[in-house]
Amino acid sequence: MTSNRFLRAARRTFTAGAAALLIGAATVPSLVTPAAAADGPASVADLAQGLLGAVVNISTSQRVKGTEGPGAVPMPQLPEGSPFQDFFDDFFKNRPGEQGNPSQKVQSLGSGFVVDAEQGIVVTNNHVIADADDIEVNFSDGVTLKATLVGTDTKTDVAVLKVDPKGHKLTAVKFGDSSKMRVGDWVMAIGNPFGLGGTVTVGIVSARNRDINSGPYDDFIQTDAAINRGNSGGPLFNSDGEVIGINTAIISPSGGSIGIGFSIPSQLALGVVDQLRQFGETRRGWLGVRIQPVTDDIAESLGMATAKGALVAGVIKGGPVDNGTILAGDVIIKFDGRDVNEMRDLPRVVAESTVGKAVDVVIVRKGVEQTVKVTLGRLEDGEKLASGENGTAGKDNGDEAPAVSTASVLGMTVGELNDETRTKFGIAAEVSGVVITEVTKDSAAAERGIQAGEVITEIAQESVATPKDVMDRIAALKEQGRKNALLMLASKTGELRFVTIRMD
Known part of the structure; x- marks a missing residue:
């Protein structure tokens, strides 16, 4: 049920604009007492009423080039007066690529939410608006505004849009702290499944820190709130009406909700949104190392009591630590005060750090724990360098020894x-x-x-x-x-x- 095949299928569905929004049930403030929580929320009507205006429908359109050349199927030559003439005229002459119809307008739908009413800033998923020629934002009161693209980030699947709010009063919501969410907490989803705007669903946080192999910074919140096609890019609310996630993926063999959906945590999304608003692009920290997991066997070989951290398998030539600060074979166990328990923890905490920041990195080198100071580079500048360079061990190779037998x-x-x-x-x-x-x-x-x-x-x-x-x-x-x-x-x-x- 949780195979990558289903995840890929869900992702393909979203790319076409039929995305799914994960937002679980949120309890109203009066229902936060332990006794009430045990029975679940009696109603989320008041909470939902105040949030509906901030959740929007994202409508995109794209011009697809017509089918031409050797791959095109020619219209059959029919006898004069054939009863099938009208049928084939409708089918072939209205296809993309036929004379008078060189392209076709493909439309898709998704969800989003307003985070700045004065500036008209809307957040959604990148796959909702990817390759779109036109983007429209439809509000719950029936108003439709043209949107311009501020910036996108494919690694986290986040996009920021801007509309002109003049003459239309917008309602905004704010981000909350996803790190405070616990498994079992109520959450609420508002979105546009199958184009049905303003749909509210409730559920709980089913799990945290999910890695579904969709990107380098996977750290999803899993929820059982009902999400379906058209919900992608919408918010996941906590009981205070704060956005603690952006819904982006589902596991489903059929494309419909089976109660397993994934949301980008606000702790990760907020920094991306701020950078896109400020620069129109992301500016992530970069350490300049290749890493791999620390297995039990590797931990034993390195004299470590437990298998933890990220093992440095190579150092990028020309990168921030190509000065011997960190060497191949080092195990990074803490970065800028944050524990690195697994390999996948390191890329995320480094990316969230400020470019040019000097940070303390705790490493284990030949069984000895020590702290080194590293000044971070910029990931986007280093990606081209990393793709063209091989990792270096950062070791003394010495002079070549005399030839010996095998x-x-x-x-x-x-x-x-x-x-x-x-x-x-x-x-x-x-x-x-x-x-x-x-x-x-x-x-x-x-x-x-x-x-x-x-x-x-x-x-x-x-x-x-x-x-x-x-x-x-x-x-x-x-x-x-x-x-x-x-x-x-x-x-x-x-x-x-x-x-x-x-x-x-």
């Missing part, structure tokens, strides 16, 4: 990385270490997905340059009573990753 260890045959092996496996010149020339089938190395042509650059966070270095490091680890060996591997192009291999 060695066999942990199901791998390793050899010297020289001109011959570089050419054989297509290994880039900047990659250094010991090349893996063969991996034994069903071995410990094969089970970890290690392949011939990869290069061992470090073992247990110490550089290796020769096959003898590899043998010596493995032997030393066994003498220390270690069960796993932590290898840093470089791909043929130099991209780094960490792998643990059992040595028993």
Whole structure:
């Protein structure tokens, strides 16, 4: 039921404008006592009445080019006076691409809400207005205003629109603190499912911190409030009438509500909205590292008591920490005072930080916890750099050791990385270490997905340059009573990753 197939299907539905809004039931202030909460809210009528005017219907239209060229289906040649002439005239001559009809206007619907009545600022989902040629905002009192696009963010699926409020008094709502919401709290949804404006549904927060693989900063609120097509971009309210989420996705095999919907938390959305209003674009913090999860095996190899944090697998050349401040093999456990319990926590907290800010980062390096100071760069500036550069280990490669014979260890045959092996496996010149020339089938190395042509650059966070270095490091680890060996591997192009291999 919770497969990515359903999530993708829901996302495709939303992109077409048939988006779903998640907003659960909100209790009125007089029903917040524990005794009343146990029975659920008696009515949310007063709360809903004050919020309906701020929730809007987003109507978009897009001109789609007509079907032309080899793929076009020609109109059949019918005998004069054929009874099917009118039918085929209607079908073919009204298609996009036919003479007199070069394009077709496709319309879609979604939801949104006003956050600034004086400036006419409306928030919605990016997928609701993506690729639209015209955007209209329809208010609950029947007024329709043309909207201009202020800015969008595809990573969080947030868009900000602006309408001219002159001559029309708008009602606005404010953002609340989503971090205070608990599983079981009542929430309320107002949106436009299937174009039916002003629809109110209630429910609870079913779960928090959901990762549905829709973007790099997934941290969704899950709710069972009924949401359907046309609701995307609408607000999720708490019992005080504050927006604590923007509804954006559902899990559904049929496109209808089954009580599993997801909302972007206000804690994440608010910063994006502010940046879009101020700059027309996002300006996120950037650390300049490639990371991977800390597994139990990796934690044991690093001498950590528990598996937590984000393991630095590489440092982006030219990035903020390409000065040796943070090295490949470090584990980041705290960033600017915020704990990093899982790998996915780090990108979010870094992105929410101010560009140019100097922050304290707590790392574990070779089993020792220490704090380093880092000045953040800008993610948007670094993305192009990161896509064109390989991660660097930030280590001392030293002089190349004399040639030695190959060695066999942990199901791998390793050899010297020289001109011959570089050419054989297509290994880039900047990659250094010991090349893996063969991996034994069903071995410990094969089970970890290690392949011939990869290069061992470090073992247990110490550089290796020769096959003898590899043998010596493995032997030393066994003498220390270690069960796993932590290898840093470089791909043929130099991209780094960490792998643990059992040595028993």
